[in-house]
Amino acid sequence: MTGYRMNGLWHTIRLAITAIGCIAAMAATAKSPARYGWDMRPQECFAEPRPQTKMCLPRYPWDKRWNKCFAEGADPMLPGCKLEDVWTSYAESVTKLEWLFMLGEFELFERGLTDITTTDARFDSGNLKFRAATRAISTFLPSTGRIDGNLISRWKEALPSSAFVVIGEAMELHKQAWTVRGSGYAATVSPESWELFTIRLQQAEKKLLEASPSIKDTPLWHYMLLEVVLDSPKLENSFEKVFGNAIKRWPRAFAFYDLVLYRMTPKWGGSWEVIDAFIQDRSRIMESSEGLSMYARLYLLLPEEDLVLGATKMDWGKMRPSFADLVARYPDRIYKNRYASFACLARDKAAFAQAMALLPREELRPQAWLDGHSYDACMRWSTT
Incomplete structure (x- = not known):
C-alpha cells in the first residue's frame, strides 16, 4: 500500500541487516543467550539455572532503568524507574521489533508484540500501533515463499507455546499462495x-x-485473517463477515479499510464508483468521532498513479476540508506534505498556501509528494 513503501536503497540496507541478524538468531537458538553490552542486569542473573526473579527477567535493550527499580517491592514511581512509551512512531517501532527478532530475543520480541497489539494507543497518523507488528514479522518471511529453514520456524522452536507465531505461519502460507499464483x-x-x-x-x-x-x-489476528479471505471466495469465512467483525470491534483501525479498498480497485474487478460510495458511506458513519477527516484518509489509501491521473471519483471540494481536518486531528508530517501536494495537483493556490503554512521546514518530506507534483515544482507553480 502507498503508506508503507520503501525506496530501493533502504530496502537493500534492511535486507543486509536481516542477513546479519539471521546469524545472531541461529546462534541464539543453539546456545544460552549471550549477555549483551547493553544488559544492565546483575551478574547473578546469568548463573545456571537462570533465576526467575523480577530483577533477572529479560529487559529491552533500550531499558536503562537502574537495577533498584526491579527489586522486589520497589516503588515504580521512584525517580528514573518509569519506563516511557518507546512505541511512538511506526518506523521506529518496526526497527525495534526487527532488532529484537534478529538478536534471537524472541521473548522480548513477543513482549513488544503484546505492547503494541493490546493497546488502543495510536501513532501520530491515527493508525493503531499493531500495524508495526505486521510489517516487522513480514521482514523475516523467506524471499522465495518456502517454509524450510527460515526464521519463523526458529521463532517457533524457541517459544513452542507462542500465541503470536501463528501470525507468522499464516503470513508464510499467504506468501506461498501468491508465489504460486504470480502477480x-x-x-x-x-x-x-x-x-x-x-x-x-x-x-x-x-x-x-x-x-x-x-x-x-487482537486487531493483528483480524487483520491477517482479512488479508487472507480477501483473496478467495472459496474459504470458510467471507471478507464481508471478517471485515464487519473487525470494524465493529475496532472502527478506527484504518488498516482494515486499506486492505478492503485495495481489493475494490478496477485492477481487482472493482470500480471507482463503488470505492467512492464506500468512502462516502464510511465518512458519514465515522463523522461523530473523525469529523471530516475520513474522506481524505481513505482516498489517500488508493494507488497514487490513479489519483494523479484523475481516474478516481475523488472530489477536491470534499477533499480540501477533509485534509484540513485530518491534519488538525492527526498532525503527522506525511499528511501535511500530502495536503500541500494535493492542493498543487488541484491547482488550488489558496489551499496550497494554507497547507504550506501548516508545514514547518523541518517536517518537509519531498518523498511524500505526488509524482509529477514535487515540492520544487509546486513551489515554482505557486509563485507564478
Missing part, C-alpha cells in the same frame, strides 16, 4: 496454480482459526 492478471494463471493458490489460502485460514483465544482478541 499477473487472472487470465495468465494456470488451473493448477489456482488450485494451489486456494489450498495455501485455506491452510492459512485454518491456522488462524485454530489460534488461541488470546491472539484472536
Whole structure:
C-alpha cells in the first residue's frame, strides 16, 4: 500500500541487516543467550539455572532503568524507574521489533508484540500501533515463499507455546499462495496454480482459526485473517463477515479499510464508483468521532498513479476540508506534505498556501509528494 513503501536503497540496507541478524538468531537458538553490552542486569542473573526473579527477567535493550527499580517491592514511581512509551512512531517501532527478532530475543520480541497489539494507543497518523507488528514479522518471511529453514520456524522452536507465531505461519502460507499464483492478471494463471493458490489460502485460514483465544482478541489476528479471505471466495469465512467483525470491534483501525479498498480497485474487478460510495458511506458513519477527516484518509489509501491521473471519483471540494481536518486531528508530517501536494495537483493556490503554512521546514518530506507534483515544482507553480 502507498503508506508503507520503501525506496530501493533502504530496502537493500534492511535486507543486509536481516542477513546479519539471521546469524545472531541461529546462534541464539543453539546456545544460552549471550549477555549483551547493553544488559544492565546483575551478574547473578546469568548463573545456571537462570533465576526467575523480577530483577533477572529479560529487559529491552533500550531499558536503562537502574537495577533498584526491579527489586522486589520497589516503588515504580521512584525517580528514573518509569519506563516511557518507546512505541511512538511506526518506523521506529518496526526497527525495534526487527532488532529484537534478529538478536534471537524472541521473548522480548513477543513482549513488544503484546505492547503494541493490546493497546488502543495510536501513532501520530491515527493508525493503531499493531500495524508495526505486521510489517516487522513480514521482514523475516523467506524471499522465495518456502517454509524450510527460515526464521519463523526458529521463532517457533524457541517459544513452542507462542500465541503470536501463528501470525507468522499464516503470513508464510499467504506468501506461498501468491508465489504460486504470480502477480499477473487472472487470465495468465494456470488451473493448477489456482488450485494451489486456494489450498495455501485455506491452510492459512485454518491456522488462524485454530489460534488461541488470546491472539484472536487482537486487531493483528483480524487483520491477517482479512488479508487472507480477501483473496478467495472459496474459504470458510467471507471478507464481508471478517471485515464487519473487525470494524465493529475496532472502527478506527484504518488498516482494515486499506486492505478492503485495495481489493475494490478496477485492477481487482472493482470500480471507482463503488470505492467512492464506500468512502462516502464510511465518512458519514465515522463523522461523530473523525469529523471530516475520513474522506481524505481513505482516498489517500488508493494507488497514487490513479489519483494523479484523475481516474478516481475523488472530489477536491470534499477533499480540501477533509485534509484540513485530518491534519488538525492527526498532525503527522506525511499528511501535511500530502495536503500541500494535493492542493498543487488541484491547482488550488489558496489551499496550497494554507497547507504550506501548516508545514514547518523541518517536517518537509519531498518523498511524500505526488509524482509529477514535487515540492520544487509546486513551489515554482505557486509563485507564478
